[in-house]
Amino acid sequence: MGYEFDWSGVLNLKLWGSALSITLSYAAATIIGGMLIGVVLGVLMLSPRLWVRAPASGYVQLFRCTPLMVQIVWFYYALPIIAGFSISAWIAGGLGLTLYMGAFCAEIFRAGVISIDKGQWNAARALGMSYLKMMRHIILPQAARRMVPPFVNQSVLQLKNTSLLYVVAVPDLMYKSYEIAASTYRPLETYTVVAFIYFLILYPLTKLAKRLEARVDR
Amino acid sequence: MTETANGAAPRPMIRLSDIHKAYGAHKALRGVSLDVAVGDVRVLIGPSGCGKSTLLRCVNLLEQPTSGTVEVGSDRFVFTENGRMPPARQLERFRTHLGMVFQQFDLFPHMTAVQNVMSGPLIVKAMPKAEARDIAMALLEKVGLAEKADVLPRNLSGGQAQRVAIARALAMEPAVILFDEATSALDPELVDEVLKVMRGLAEEGKTMIIVTHEMGFARDVANRVSFMDAGQIVEEGAAAEVFLRPQNPRTRSFLSRFHMRDGAA
Numbered sequence: 001m002g003y004e005f006d007w008s009g010v011l012n013l014k015l016w017g018s019a020l021s022i023t024l025s026y027a028a029a030t031i032i033g034g035m036l037i038g039v040v041l042g043v044l045m046l047s048p049r050l051w052v053r054a055p056a057s058g059y060v061q062l063f064r065c066t067p068l069m070v071q072i073v074w075f076y077y078a079l080p081i082i083a084g085f086s087i088s089a090w091i092a093g094g095l096g097l098t099l100y101m102g103a104f105c106a107e108i109f110r111a112g113v114i115s116i117d118k119g120q121w122n123a124a125r126a127l128g129m130s131y132l133k134m135m136r137h138i139i140l141p142q143a144a145r146r147m148v149p150p151f152v153n154q155s156v157l158q159l160k161n162t163s164l165l166y167v168v169a170v171p172d173l174m175y176k177s178y179e180i181a182a183s184t185y186r187p188l189e190t191y192t193v194v195a196f197i198y199f200l201i202l203y204p205l206t207k208l209a210k211r212l213e214a215r216v217d218r
Numbered sequence: 219m220t221e222t223a224n225g226a227a228p229r230p231m232i233r234l235s236d237i238h239k240a241y242g243a244h245k246a247l248r249g250v251s252l253d254v255a256v257g258d259v260r261v262l263i264g265p266s267g268c269g270k271s272t273l274l275r276c277v278n279l280l281e282q283p284t285s286g287t288v289e290v291g292s293d294r295f296v297f298t299e300n301g302r303m304p305p306a307r308q309l310e311r312f313r314t315h316l317g318m319v320f321q322q323f324d325l326f327p328h329m330t331a332v333q334n335v336m337s338g339p340l341i342v343k344a345m346p347k348a349e350a351r352d353i354a355m356a357l358l359e360k361v362g363l364a365e366k367a368d369v370l371p372r373n374l375s376g377g378q379a380q381r382v383a384i385a386r387a388l389a390m391e392p393a394v395i396l397f398d399e400a401t402s403a404l405d406p407e408l409v410d411e412v413l414k415v416m417r418g419l420a421e422e423g424k425t426m427i428i429v430t431h432e433m434g435f436a437r438d439v440a441n442r443v444s445f446m447d448a449g450q451i452v453e454e455g456a457a458a459e460v461f462l463r464p465q466n467p468r469t470r471s472f473l474s475r476f477h478m479r480d481g482a483a
């Protein structure tokens with residue numbers, strides 16, 4: 001192997017700084033947005049009324065069963081044709097990521113709530129609690145604990161998924177690494193560094209998820 | 219809807235009339251009628267799956283009867299096939315008059331013993347916290363668990379948990395308490411401490427419906443006993459009568475499986 005490493009062109013913090021902050025901002029914003037959508041959709045999915053439940057489930061299925069890359073591309077290239085105005089890559093990417101996260105969060109929320117033992121619902125209702133009071137004081141405090149580990153896991157995936165922003169040329173970490181590799185002719189070093197950056201962010205997060213899981217299991 | 223005929227026999231606390239309950243094609247209750255007088259202790263016995271829990275759940279309307287009439291105190295609900303449940307508000311208020319104690323205790327695991335007992339007054343009645351706490355502490359005292367007030371349910375024994383659950387039901391000052399196999403999930407040595415509390419309530423004159431397999435206890439505390447089989451009450455009478463001289467062959471065969479511990483519990 002006669003390859004000579006040359007890290008000089010790629011180990012430059014200034015080079016990666018803005019891309020890193022774009023990746024992290026997208027992750028944070030779309031995780032928060034997805035969480036809000038997830039709670040609303042999750043509540044709808046728990047409704048006893050079919051006409052409330054069905055559209056929410058439909059949404060969740062649609063976004064869970066299509067690739068995120070297709071969604072982002074669709075919002076960027078297809079939606080403008082229907083909408084009649086162009087949508088910037090920044091927004092198309094953010095929209096895809098948020099709605100996608102929302103679908104998974106809805107499912108996490110729903111699963112957390114229905115995992116609570118039937119006895120808890122019975123006991124709360126037998127005391128005369130209304131649905132809202134039961135949810136607020138009995139079901140959600142218990143369900144929230146169980147939602148935390150899958151939510152952290154989904155957030156880890158979401159951060160990785162921001163790398164798909166490159167398809168619409170949002171200058172995130174992934175897109176930036178293309179640029180750097182192209183300009184330095186050093187793909188090995190570049191992609192190794194970008195992998196390492198992702199790893200440094202995500203490894204602690206997965207550790208955290210494990211810890212939380214252990215705590216909830218107790 | 220609630221006419222009280224003057225001069226007639228006193229209204230029962232609970233009156234169920236021709237209650238049917240179907241789960242799909244399966245008929246869990248087939249025309250059950252039942253009167254429980256104020257201060258009576260009614261014991262329901264019968265083989266597993268005969269519909270005892272379903273009947274209790276129809277009394278506090280955790281379950282919607284397919285048809286029949288449920289009357290408790292001055293509330294009266296008539297159910298017909300394809301009918302609806304009463305409005306949520308009305309149901310919730312109705313249920314505050316009925317306490318229920320479950321086989322698996324079903325304490326709220328994220329709340330301490332005293333918080334569990336306070337939960338009804340605090341959350342449902344919006345009672346001031348200090349007042350709810352005083353009531354809860356008095357009830358924990360009554361069931362012998364004042365020193366466990368700040369303990370989480372997972373650190374209580376089954377017998378202690380069930381006594382907290384009884385206190386939780388009592389905190390709402392219900393007119394009626396329903397017990398669904400309150401001791402069936404307990405280790406044998408923990409049964410008596412719970413039965414003792416229930417016995418105390420009976421002596422106070424609380425109106426109760428008790429589903430139990432503790433026949434010695436049932437014979438001691440029950441005023442009247444109903445034997446259920448396959449979704450119907452097939453025999454009913456004074457406790458002494460039913461236990462000593464069961465008339466129905468099914469009752470006889472069921473009771474013969476229990477050898478009663480004399481003076482048990």
Ligand SMILES: Nc1ncnc2c1ncn2[C@@H]1O[C@H](COP(=O)(O)OP(=O)(O)O)[C@@H](O)[C@H]1O
Pocket residue numbers: 241244245246264265266267268269270271272273
């Ligand atoms: N939610 C339900 N859905 C379908 N069947 C039920 C349900 N609850 C009870 N059953 C059935 O109704 C019958 C009576 O059940 P239950 O009232 O729990 O009996 P018991 O308390 O006397 O053991 C049983 O055959 C049971 O399988």
Ligand SMILES: [Mg+2]
Pocket residue numbers: 270271272398399
């Ligand atoms: Mg039962």
